[in-house]
Amino acid sequence: MKDKRIVLIGVNHKTAPVELRERLAATDNDEILRRLTELPSVNEAFFLSTCNRVEIITTTEDEPEITIKEIKDFLAHYNQVDLNEFKKSIYVYLDTEAVKHLFLVASSLDSMVIGEPQILGQIKDAYRRSTKQRAVGPILNRLLHKAFSVAKRVRTETNLSRYAVSVSYAAVELAKKIFGDLHGKHILLIGAGEMAELAAHHLLGNGVRDIVVANRTLERAVELSKEFNGKPISLTEISDYLAWTDIVISSTGAPHFIIYYDDIKKVMRQRKNRPIFFIDIAVPRDIDPKLNQLDNVYLYDIDDLQGIVETNKHIREKEAKKAERIVEEEAIKFKWWLETLEAVPIIVLLKQKLEKIRKKELEKTFKHLKHLSDEDKEAIDAMTSAMVKKILHDPVTFLKKREERPKIDLYLDVARKLFNLDEIDRD
Amino acid sequence: MDKFFYQLALLGYGIAMVGFFIYLLRPQHSVSRAATLVLLSGFFFHSIGFIISWIDLGYFPFITVKSSLSFVAWFLVIVYIMFGWRLAILGTFLSPLIVGLMLLSRVVPSIAEPRPPIKVLWLSLHIGFSLIGDALLALAFCVGIMYLVQERHIKTKKLGGLYQRLPSLTLLDDINHKALIWGFSMLTLGLILGAIYAQWVRGHYFTWDPKEVWSVITWLVYAILIHERLAVGWRGRRAAIISIIGFMFLLFTFFGVNYLLKSYHVFK
Numbered sequence: 001m002k003d004k005r006i007v008l009i010g011v012n013h014k015t016a017p018v019e020l021r022e023r024l025a026a027t028d029n030d031e032i033l034r035r036l037t038e039l040p041s042v043n044e045a046f047f048l049s050t051c052n053r054v055e056i057i058t059t060t061e062d063e064p065e066i067t068i069k070e071i072k073d074f075l076a077h078y079n080q081v082d083l084n085e086f087k088k089s090i091y092v093y094l095d096t097e098a099v100k101h102l103f104l105v106a107s108s109l110d111s112m113v114i115g116e117p118q119i120l121g122q123i124k125d126a127y128r129r130s131t132k133q134r135a136v137g138p139i140l141n142r143l144l145h146k147a148f149s150v151a152k153r154v155r156t157e158t159n160l161s162r163y164a165v166s167v168s169y170a171a172v173e174l175a176k177k178i179f180g181d182l183h184g185k186h187i188l189l190i191g192a193g194e195m196a197e198l199a200a201h202h203l204l205g206n207g208v209r210d211i212v213v214a215n216r217t218l219e220r221a222v223e224l225s226k227e228f229n230g231k232p233i234s235l236t237e238i239s240d241y242l243a244w245t246d247i248v249i250s251s252t253g254a255p256h257f258i259i260y261y262d263d264i265k266k267v268m269r270q271r272k273n274r275p276i277f278f279i280d281i282a283v284p285r286d287i288d289p290k291l292n293q294l295d296n297v298y299l300y301d302i303d304d305l306q307g308i309v310e311t312n313k314h315i316r317e318k319e320a321k322k323a324e325r326i327v328e329e330e331a332i333k334f335k336w337w338l339e340t341l342e343a344v345p346i347i348v349l350l351k352q353k354l355e356k357i358r359k360k361e362l363e364k365t366f367k368h369l370k371h372l373s374d375e376d377k378e379a380i381d382a383m384t385s386a387m388v389k390k391i392l393h394d395p396v397t398f399l400k401k402r403e404e405r406p407k408i409d410l411y412l413d414v415a416r417k418l419f420n421l422d423e424i425d426r427d
Numbered sequence: 428m429d430k431f432f433y434q435l436a437l438l439g440y441g442i443a444m445v446g447f448f449i450y451l452l453r454p455q456h457s458v459s460r461a462a463t464l465v466l467l468s469g470f471f472f473h474s475i476g477f478i479i480s481w482i483d484l485g486y487f488p489f490i491t492v493k494s495s496l497s498f499v500a501w502f503l504v505i506v507y508i509m510f511g512w513r514l515a516i517l518g519t520f521l522s523p524l525i526v527g528l529m530l531l532s533r534v535v536p537s538i539a540e541p542r543p544p545i546k547v548l549w550l551s552l553h554i555g556f557s558l559i560g561d562a563l564l565a566l567a568f569c570v571g572i573m574y575l576v577q578e579r580h581i582k583t584k585k586l587g588g589l590y591q592r593l594p595s596l597t598l599l600d601d602i603n604h605k606a607l608i609w610g611f612s613m614l615t616l617g618l619i620l621g622a623i624y625a626q627w628v629r630g631h632y633f634t635w636d637p638k639e640v641w642s643v644i645t646w647l648v649y650a651i652l653i654h655e656r657l658a659v660g661w662r663g664r665r666a667a668i669i670s671i672i673g674f675m676f677l678l679f680t681f682f683g684v685n686y687l688l689k690s691y692h693v694f695k
Contacts, residue, residue: 179595179596180598272659272662273663275597298581
């Protein structure tokens with residue numbers, strides 16, 4: 001029984017400059033995965049490639065150094081990069097360290113912005129790809145499932161992901177605190193721009209269906225509205241929609257206000273005072289700040305939102321410590337599981353051996369006792385089965401027990417020797 | 428005998444209240460669940476106490492000030508179960524009210540329970556609906572406070588304190604709305620039944636008895652609030668404020684009249 005080792009090789013935003021990451025980033029994930037599994041020393045393989053990292057996890061029964069060299073050579077050759085160039089940027093983790101690193105990554109503790117919510121989805125996609133290609137086996141399957149549940153633990157037991165990491169997320173979190181459920185809410189997007197469009201996308205992801213896009217040029221409005229499946233209008237029509245809208249995202253280049261205090265004051269009565277949330281990402285501001293004084297009107301500008309993100313950063317750093325403790329705990333538990341893996345084959349072998357003996361003796365005995373009825377034979381069959389089961393119960397339980405962790409290898413070895421299991425065929 | 432169970436109930440509610448305050452600092456599901464369970468066990472003992480008193484008296488025990496306070500506290504637990512099921516933070520705001528009412532109930536001097544009043548069923552219905560209405564309007568009051576706290580956070584852009592724990596403004600406003608509608612309906616029913624009872628017992632639907640007068644005033648305050656909510660859209664901040672003011676009127680009608688003014692409603 002050879003020891004199975006876990007080998008993790010990767011680069012991330014901390015170790016490699018973006019040019020190198022670009023070169024190593026995969027255009028064809030499936031192809032890379034296939035080639036990885038074809039490497040001689042690799043058993044199971046998993047491959048993750050995002051704009052901020054590349055992570056390769058394999059299991060091997062050979063010496064890890066062999067696998068490491070194979071993978072490094074493969075990367076250099078496949079991406080046509082000189083190995084010396086990126087030797088310094090690569091990190092290598094083995095066994096428990098590899099497990100811990102993966103858990104940290106999945107919980108977004110290794111991300112550029114700690115607590116960001118995208119990495120988990122990216123890992124899940126990569127896992128799906130690896131299973132489709134049958135590149136993963138029992139160890140990596142379990143490892144990745146564990147990574148997902150660790151990420152979930154971190155999400156529920158700490159506040160790491162509760163605090164928005166970007167201006168767009170902060171805006172959406174606020175919208176949720178004002179409106180609760182965002183399903184069926186109406187959005188008005190004025191202007192364009194990365195942050196505004198991102199916020200709109202997040203809102204759509206949270207159940208918003210109706211979005212109206214206003215722009216100085218109708219052409220641009222049409223373009224954007226296609227992206228969001230919304231309705232394009234011109235700037236002059238905005239006032240028609242103020243009664244209908246719940247959330248306004250504004251990001252134009254206009255040097256003056258687009259939305260004035262008096263317009264909104266009038267429209268509140270028409271809206272029966274339903275709350276309205278203004279997100280003003282523009283500089284100079286699009287929306288008259290006095291609006292915030294109105295009842296049931298909420299206005300946040302870019303400074304406000306960035307202030308929230310800054311404050312959140314501090315909180316998240318504190319939560320990160322709690323999260324790291326959870327990761328440590330789970331990494332140790334996984335290490336224990338890895339070790340029981342060794343017990344299972346022994347137990348299987350043990351059961352097989354005893355069953356073989358039982359069957360052989362039954363055959364012999366039945367040959368001699370020809371007068372036995374079928375019923376009798378069944379009874380004796382059952383009896384011998386029960387005996388074997390009871391005899392095995394204690395040893396098997398012992399081998400599976402956790403408390404003997406440090407000496408388990410010794411006991412497994414003794415069991416192997418005592419019962420002379422090595423010479424048995426597995427089939 | 429029933430006193431013993433009321434003490435147990437008070438103990439349960441007190442511990443639950445502490446639990447809900449701990450929930451503010453440690454917002455874990457397990458904490459809120461534990462607090463809710465303790466609250467429910469207090470409720471269980473409280474119910475037993477009521478059943479015993481009921482059997483003793485022959486009519487439902489909420490006619491005196493002492494027992495009606497206890498009843499409102501008891502009903503507020505039911506209210507918490509209805510609304511607070513997925514909103515544990517509501518427990519943090521309701522439990523002090525519940526404990527406060529139970530303590531007041533203990534402190535108020537007990538008087539000999541009156542002989543079973545005439546047409547006690549109608550009297551019980553009048554009192555029952557009024558008290559249930561009071562409890563629901565107390566909920567509107569609590570939620571109004573929660574709304575104002577949360578709104579302050581969002582308006583001033585200081586998102587610390589209770590911001591994360593408190594739910595969305597819309598949810599709070601919804602609960603306030605429901606509590607108002609139901610509370611007001613119960614209150615109205617209670618008033619009507621009271622008038623009918625008065626007709627039977629004293630020969631007039633309405634006299635200028637202070638309790639009756641103040642009840643009508645309180646009723647008018649809430650009636651105005653509800654009308655403005657539905658017709659004009661007095662939602663959110665205004666509704667929260669009026670819920671709080673209305674509750675002050677309610678408190679005065681309940682206590683002030685009893686102890687500051689003379690009224691036949693007061694059993695001496």
